[in-house]
Amino acid sequence: MSKKHIVVDPITRIEGHLRIEAIIDENNTIVDAYSSSTMFRGIEEILKGRDPRDCGLLAMRICGVCTGTHYQRSIEAVEHAFGVTIPKNARLVRNLIQGSLYLHDHVVHFYHLHALDWVDITKALEADPQKTVDEAKKWAKIAGTTPWVADSAKFGEVQDRLKKFVKQGRLGIFAKGYWGNPHYKLTPEQNLLAVTHYLQALDLQRDAAKMMAIFGGKNPHPQSIVVGGVTCVQDLKNPSRIALFKELLKGFRAFIKGAYLPDIYMAGTMYADEALDGTGRGLKNYLVYGGYRLQDTGFYKSELLFPGGVVVDGKYKEFDQEKVAEDVTHAWYEGDKPLHPFNGKTIPNYTGFGKKEGGIAYLDTKGKYSWIKSPIYDDTRVEVGPLARMVVGYVKGDKRITEYVGKFLKNGNLPAKVLYSTVGRTAARAIETDLMADVMMEWVDELAKNTAAGDLSTWTEFDFNYVSKDAQGYGLEEAPRGALGHWVKIRNGKVENYQAVVPSTWNAAPRDYKNRMGAYEASLIGTKVAKPEEPLEILRTIHSFDPCIACAVHIVDTKGKSLGEFKVNTSCSI
Amino acid sequence: MNREHLRSLFTTKSARVDTNKGEAYYKNLYERCRARLDELKKMTPMRTIDIAQVLEDEGVSRRDFLKWASATTAMLMLPASFTPLVAEAAELMNRIPVIWIELQDCAGNSEALLRSDGPKVDEIILEIISLEFHETLMAPAGHQAEAQLEDAIEHFKGEYLLFVEGAIPVGRGREWCTIGASGETFEEHLKRLANNAAAIVAVGTCATFGGVPAAAPNPTGAVGVMDVVGNKPIINIPACPANPANMVGVILHYVLTGQIPELDSLLRPKFAFGYRIHDNCERRAHFDAGEFVEEWGDEGAENNFCLYKMGCKGPMTFNNCSIIRYNESVNWPIGAGHGCIGCSEPDFWDKYAYERPMADANIKMAPGGGVEKSVDEFGLALLTAAGVGIAIHAAASAIGGKKEGEEK
Numbered sequence: 001m002s003k004k005h006i007v008v009d010p011i012t013r014i015e016g017h018l019r020i021e022a023i024i025d026e027n028n029t030i031v032d033a034y035s036s037s038t039m040f041r042g043i044e045e046i047l048k049g050r051d052p053r054d055c056g057l058l059a060m061r062i063c064g065v066c067t068g069t070h071y072q073r074s075i076e077a078v079e080h081a082f083g084v085t086i087p088k089n090a091r092l093v094r095n096l097i098q099g100s101l102y103l104h105d106h107v108v109h110f111y112h113l114h115a116l117d118w119v120d121i122t123k124a125l126e127a128d129p130q131k132t133v134d135e136a137k138k139w140a141k142i143a144g145t146t147p148w149v150a151d152s153a154k155f156g157e158v159q160d161r162l163k164k165f166v167k168q169g170r171l172g173i174f175a176k177g178y179w180g181n182p183h184y185k186l187t188p189e190q191n192l193l194a195v196t197h198y199l200q201a202l203d204l205q206r207d208a209a210k211m212m213a214i215f216g217g218k219n220p221h222p223q224s225i226v227v228g229g230v231t232c233v234q235d236l237k238n239p240s241r242i243a244l245f246k247e248l249l250k251g252f253r254a255f256i257k258g259a260y261l262p263d264i265y266m267a268g269t270m271y272a273d274e275a276l277d278g279t280g281r282g283l284k285n286y287l288v289y290g291g292y293r294l295q296d297t298g299f300y301k302s303e304l305l306f307p308g309g310v311v312v313d314g315k316y317k318e319f320d321q322e323k324v325a326e327d328v329t330h331a332w333y334e335g336d337k338p339l340h341p342f343n344g345k346t347i348p349n350y351t352g353f354g355k356k357e358g359g360i361a362y363l364d365t366k367g368k369y370s371w372i373k374s375p376i377y378d379d380t381r382v383e384v385g386p387l388a389r390m391v392v393g394y395v396k397g398d399k400r401i402t403e404y405v406g407k408f409l410k411n412g413n414l415p416a417k418v419l420y421s422t423v424g425r426t427a428a429r430a431i432e433t434d435l436m437a438d439v440m441m442e443w444v445d446e447l448a449k450n451t452a453a454g455d456l457s458t459w460t461e462f463d464f465n466y467v468s469k470d471a472q473g474y475g476l477e478e479a480p481r482g483a484l485g486h487w488v489k490i491r492n493g494k495v496e497n498y499q500a501v502v503p504s505t506w507n508a509a510p511r512d513y514k515n516r517m518g519a520y521e522a523s524l525i526g527t528k529v530a531k532p533e534e535p536l537e538i539l540r541t542i543h544s545f546d547p548c549i550a551c552a553v554h555i556v557d558t559k560g561k562s563l564g565e566f567k568v569n570t571s572c573s574i
Numbered sequence: 575m576n577r578e579h580l581r582s583l584f585t586t587k588s589a590r591v592d593t594n595k596g597e598a599y600y601k602n603l604y605e606r607c608r609a610r611l612d613e614l615k616k617m618t619p620m621r622t623i624d625i626a627q628v629l630e631d632e633g634v635s636r637r638d639f640l641k642w643a644s645a646t647t648a649m650l651m652l653p654a655s656f657t658p659l660v661a662e663a664a665e666l667m668n669r670i671p672v673i674w675i676e677l678q679d680c681a682g683n684s685e686a687l688l689r690s691d692g693p694k695v696d697e698i699i700l701e702i703i704s705l706e707f708h709e710t711l712m713a714p715a716g717h718q719a720e721a722q723l724e725d726a727i728e729h730f731k732g733e734y735l736l737f738v739e740g741a742i743p744v745g746r747g748r749e750w751c752t753i754g755a756s757g758e759t760f761e762e763h764l765k766r767l768a769n770n771a772a773a774i775v776a777v778g779t780c781a782t783f784g785g786v787p788a789a790a791p792n793p794t795g796a797v798g799v800m801d802v803v804g805n806k807p808i809i810n811i812p813a814c815p816a817n818p819a820n821m822v823g824v825i826l827h828y829v830l831t832g833q834i835p836e837l838d839s840l841l842r843p844k845f846a847f848g849y850r851i852h853d854n855c856e857r858r859a860h861f862d863a864g865e866f867v868e869e870w871g872d873e874g875a876e877n878n879f880c881l882y883k884m885g886c887k888g889p890m891t892f893n894n895c896s897i898i899r900y901n902e903s904v905n906w907p908i909g910a911g912h913g914c915i916g917c918s919e920p921d922f923w924d925k926y927a928y929e930r931p932m933a934d935a936n937i938k939m940a941p942g943g944g945v946e947k948s949v950d951e952f953g954l955a956l957l958t959a960a961g962v963g964i965a966i967h968a969a970a971s972a973i974g975g976k977k978e979g980e981e982k
Binding site for chain 2: 006007008009010011012013014015016017038039040041042043045046049050051053054057058061062063064065067108112113116121170172173174175176177178202205206209210212213214215216217218219220221222223224226228229230231232233234235237244332348350352353356359360361371456457458459461533534535539550
């Protein structure tokens with residue numbers, strides 16, 4: 001009879017500050033859900049008035065997890081505005097930097113942010129290390145490979161370490177987890193296998209970060225990309241740097257194939273009932289801006305690794321940035337109808353929480369309840385991310401994507417419908433990581449070949465004073481979490497207006513003007529929870545999107561109104 | 575005029591920390607550290623960890639471990655004789671509880687912590703310090719996460735190190751950012767956690783000086799920890815993000831001596847921020863020889879020339895990047911051919927983060943800047959201000975160092 005209204009704040013193991021509220025009925029099924037971001041910085045406002053050449057460095061600080069991707073998009077938006085086409089070396093280096101980000105991000109997401117939703121660490125204590133070897137072999141075989149670790153002594157060591165850890169009482173970051181929840185479904189041996197990989201991935205992720213630093217200078221927050229190209233001439237000139245990159249890539253790829261993919265088959269099989277049920281499927285409309293240029297043609301003319309497009313009701317359509325709009329009906333800004341980014345208005349209008357009861361503040365869900373706006377594509381709510389990329393590529397018939405998705409489903413003997421679920425979202429990320437690692441091997445060889453042939457060109461010259469008088473452009477790409485775009489208007493050498501519409505804006509958004517849910521919200525509806533006081537199932541589905549909330553909150557203002565004393569004069573609009 | 579002025583600016587003796595404080599000082603310090611470690615050893619262990627076993631599990635030899643300890647000793651500016659103490663302190667680190675909170679941040683410092691380099695041992699340290707609360711890594715969420723935080727505060731009252739990542743809005747955005755089911759503002763949250771901490775470590779430039787959200791026009795009125803908390807020792811580890819070696823260095827120093835490291839006038843540990851990027855830059859010889867990169871990708875760039883003319887702010891920036899570099903020393907921004915953007919300095923987004931030398935800065939006007947100054951005039955004004963800033967900083971550091979030396 002009585003419905004429960006639960007508040008989960010903070011949502012942990014994500015980037016940023018996110019709150020989820022859910023209404024759970026008497027059958028422990030989620031019947032309503034609200035997603036809210038509770039942090040605001042105002043980065044776009046800060047970017048206004050700066051030299052467009054400097055914006056990339058600051059825009060990158062939108063996020064330290066998707067590090068580098070905002071940097072590149074900002075730079076590309078300016079290059080697009082200026083009509084600059086970068087040299088081949090620069091394109092390859094940028095692809096490799098962002099490729100390293102994908103590998104790093106996806107692996108860290110699965111093992112360190114997401115795995116504890118599927119893996120019960122405490123159960124690993126009961127495992128038989130010898131049987132764990134059989135388990136490792138079984139899943140690697142399905143993935144068509146040999147296991148990363150298949151040594152009972154190694155599994156035994158990890159188990160001993162865990163035992164010691166548990167015995168000493170304070171569990172630190174593992175304390176008060178949802179251990180023993182009946183919705184954990186792995187066997188003790190499977191848990192031990194996953195925990196072993198958790199620890200190894202913690203060590204190995206540094207290698208993927210190092211790959212980015214070889215050409216980027218450091219990670220997080222690389223510093224070698226400039227409007228017109230890249231600056232890392234030294235690292236291109238020296239063949240041993242490219243060789244080091246390749247060596248690290250090879251090692252990391254072996255982990256992806258020998259541990260990550262098999263673990264996905266394992267989790268996918270053990271949680272197959274949920275996948276087949278479509279638990280967490282959500283909106284089932286997908287959007288891809290498109291990403292990774294494969295040719296040295298001008299902007300948006302090149303063939304892409306991840307083709308852009310939209311799949312609504314199972315049908316593919318071309319992507320058109322004109323159809324992007326943002327609505328603020330339920331976001332803490334003033335405004336009354338959805339507007340295209342270039343015409344958007346953003347005036348903060350913080351209305352705070354609704355009722356407060358028993359020390360808990362509840363969102364005012366009838367009114368405004370988040371710092372994230374609600375993006376809409378062609379008046380449709382959509383989901384972005386690895387699943388969107390795989391679905392759009394598959395439906396469109398992209399050769400490479402079809403091959404990798406097909407191989408995954410065939411090896412696992414799985415119907416395509418499993419993809420439309422929380423499990424499917426997690427699997428799509430792994431399929432994509434496998435694909436990316438393979439493609440990067442091709443790119444790094446291409447780079448080595450090009451530099452060995454004597455091409456050391458890294459930058460395209462342009463006349464700043466001329467091109468920056470009155471220009472506008474956009475940098476559209478695919479970040480690890482999904483479609484990421486920066487739009488910039490430039491006048492007299494300074495940024496007149498700046499906006500980013502990014503993955504977690506699409507996914508974590510609140511309801512829109514038609515009261516339609518955002519992707520997180522829709523994905524929670526119908527999910528059955530084992531214990532309403534333990535938000536395990538909510539975390540599982542929300543984490544499957546890999547939330548990045550710092551990215552999602554931004555402000556725009558094209559009409560010269562500003563938050564602070566800082567004034568911008570604007571006259572042009574699209 | 576400019577050129578001459580800059581030359582004098584760059585060739586001025588920097589605030590380099592005097593690394594040799596004399597035998598008596600180190601003897602005294604050694605004894606204090608010894609006593610501190612013995613005292614720590616007597617405490618009930620929070621975990622029973624056999625470092626030899628952990629090293630073996632991780633495939634790290636004792637020799638590698640000592641190599642790491644000796645490198646860290648040098649980084650902390652201690653004589654080689656302290657190496658065994660540093661090694662011992664590393665083994666005792668599990669006794670220091672750490673609570674890590676995130677405010678107006680991008681998680682870049684949390685990510686940096688994961689990259690903690692040196693030999694693999696730093697990873698072990700990540701496991702061995704008692705990390706009681708860290709939103710990006712912890713298993714529970716919501717009420718259970720909050721319960722874990724309360725539990726840690728209660729259990730380690732007055733003992734934990736509070737790491738803070740991200741700025742705090744105290745202006746117009748004071749109410750705009752909240753955390754937890756009760757809707758506590760960032761400011762309230764920080765103050766509450768600070769009250770029971772032993773000391774606070776502000777990591778990254780947002781937590782130290784306001785950083786990104788505080789860049790002009792500072793829409794939310796963001797500030798750093800030291801502008802909010804007045805009743806606790808604060809250690810600032812700026813940079814965007816902070817170098818993980820410096821985070822580990824501060825923790826180690828605290829374990830070793832029971833005190834916070836010697837700080838400069840901006841509360842930055844001198845072992846890391848005692849000298850300028852420029853002082854130890856691998857391209858310094860080209861600066862002295864007047865060989866500059868004039869344009870991205872030019873012949874100078876192909877030959878590692880100095881990046882000053884491409885906007886490098888190494889001469890104005892105090893940090894140890896040029897020595898310890900990033901990601902297991904594989905590279906650093908100047909190594910990758912881009913100038914330093916001054917990310918460990920206050921207000922660097924408005925003062926330093928652009929790709930032209932200061933005199934040519936076409937930078938954003940500060941709020942309330944009034945009449946637009948000409949680019950040259952504005953650049954010059956800034957240049958002078960920066961010069962004065964460095965001079966003051968140098969003097970303050972020198973005095974600070976002397977005072978500390980005399981006391982002991």
